[in-house]
Amino acid sequence: MNFVFVLMVIMPAVVSQSVLSTFCVGRDDGVYYPACKRFIKCVNGIVYETECFNGQVLNLNTGECDDAENVDPPCGRFVNCKGLPDGRYPNLDLGCTSFYTCKNEIFLGHNFCPDNLVFNKVKDYCDWPFNVEPPCGTKVV
Helix, strand or coil: CCECCCCCCCCCCCCCCCCCCCCCCCCCEEEEEEECCEEEEEEECCEEEEEECCCEEEECCEEEEEHHHHHCCCCCCCCCCCCCCEEEEEEEHCCEEEEEEEECCEEEEEEECCCEEEEEECEEECCCCHHCCCCCCCCCE
16 A cells, blocks of 8 residues: 655544545545544545544554554554643654644644655745754754
């Protein structure tokens, strides 16, 4: 099964599996996901959007929602947001190719940057490495 990282805006938690559009026409079957709790699965050219509930997250090995303790990082790894101000933080363990969000000291999940981009903490979005200071980027300070 092929996996592709796609950065998308997270929409309200309203969707179960349903056919959405022609997103999957011409694409390989597989999981395309914007975040660990919500992902898109393509099967025979049909789009299925899935949201994980009750603390479950995407398991890349199965392409389904699973309990976080059964899932490898980055989706299965929760971050302790106690004492952190609301905001987005680079995931240093993955070379800043993803980031996580904390709100009211609660971990809301991971999001992934598009290919070749890293999270820019100063600008609060994914950016080219040459625009981002170390440790995430290569910008000379």
